[in-house]
Amino acid sequence: MPTDPPPTDSGPKPSPAGLPGLRPEDLPLVVAPSAGYIIQLFLIPAMIVAAVITVWALFGKLAESDTNWQQMVEELGSSNEHRRWRAAHGLAQMLGNERNLPPAEDRIPLTREPVIVQGLTDVLKKSLASTTPSDEDLEHQKFLTRTLSMMEDDDTVLPVLATAMTAERNPDVRKSALMAVAAIAGRHFEKATGFESNATTQDMVPVALKEPLSEPTITNTDVLQQIQLASQDPDPVVRHLAAYASASVSGSESVELLKSMLSDGDTFARANAAVGLARNGSLDGVPVLTELIKEATRPFVKAASYESPEAERQAYAAFQVEQSAATRNCLRAVGGLWDRLSSEQKTELRAAVQKIESEHFAADVRNQASGFLREHP
Secondary structure (H helix, E strand, C coil): CCCCCCCCCCCCCCCCCCCCCCCHHHCCCCCCCCHHHHHHHHHHHHHHHHHHHHHHHHHHHHHHHHHHHHHHHHHHCCCCHHHHHHHHHHHHHHHHHHHHCCCCCCCCCHHHCHHHHHHHHHHHHHHHCCCCCCHHHHHHHHHHHHHHCCCCCHHHHHHHHHHHCCCCCCHHHHHHHHHHHHHHHHHHHHHHHCCCEECCCCEECCCCCCCCCCCCCCCCHHHHHHHHHHCCCCCHHHHHHHHHHHHHHCHHHHHHHHHHHHHCCCHHHHHHHHHHHHHCCCCCCHHHHHHHHHHHHCCCCCCCCCCCHHHHHHHHHHHHHHHHHHHHHHHHHHHHHHHHCCHHHHHHHHHHHHHHHHHCCCHHHHHHHHHHHHHCC
16 A cells, blocks of 8 residues: 655745744744833723722712711701811811812802801801800811801801901911901902912912002901001011901002001011002002012021020021011012112112022022012013
8 A cells, every 4th residue: 555755854844823934033032021011001000990999989078078068067056065176177178178179060169158157157256255265265266267268258257257356366366367368358359350369378479450459359347447456466467467468458448558557667567568569559668678678688686585595496487487488579579560660779679689699598589589680680
């Protein structure tokens, strides 16, 4: 029987991939995946999934907060003091969260919810009515005044803030109330002018107004009276807070108040008055602004005596913070008025700013001075 001939080595061999004519050496080199590739393949998708889960959880929390805030408002009226304050703190946290993540357009912001506004003001009223507040009560009062600064209901909020601003109140509570009024007036000023302010840090961004607003941003007579009284207070911090608030209240009466404060004995009260006038388009504060810019590099002057080395360190730290803030604000203020200054005023100011650029102790102020000189050749 005939048999098939034995196979020979001639002819094409099958390729490993089953494709004719492809030899092993023609295949690409197999290498282990790089760390970057693994990150792209696994870690980045995992991060995306985690982000999606986080967003989902966040919206779940927000949905849950829609019901929780109502429960907290109910607890504001509780006879249990601890429950009242827990609810107040919880609502304040919600208000802060909402500021970072505004609600949908079809939902009323918590800052405008009448029951929240009324609930918080009622708690503060009740606390202010106490004739012998404890240290904890005073902390709560300061906290509530700051919280009420976020609320958008002047008719409800401003009367209780006016009460908190009166001279018989604890000084720190009074200062918190002044800052709250400044924040509220600042929001109104921004809406009326389209310019920006920062009441938290008390850094004012000057505006290009040629004259103050025709109507004040706050019309509550009790608040305006308390600002007037605060401008003459023995405490210099109260006075420069009054000047700061007046700048955002605007209107002819506030501008006249700021002019009267240009001769204040406290450096920072004068600074806030001069900057406030510039903010309202007035040139009346330019001489004081020039004086303060010239004095910006003056050294810290120690008091005759301090209670302790720590007290001296605190005084020096406060000087650095306040002096830097005042200098920054004065530079912004003259920058906003620059086109309206005389050539003599510009020459005098540029010389003073050059000294700040080379000698001021704060690097950020030196950098600001450099920028000022570039922008105002």
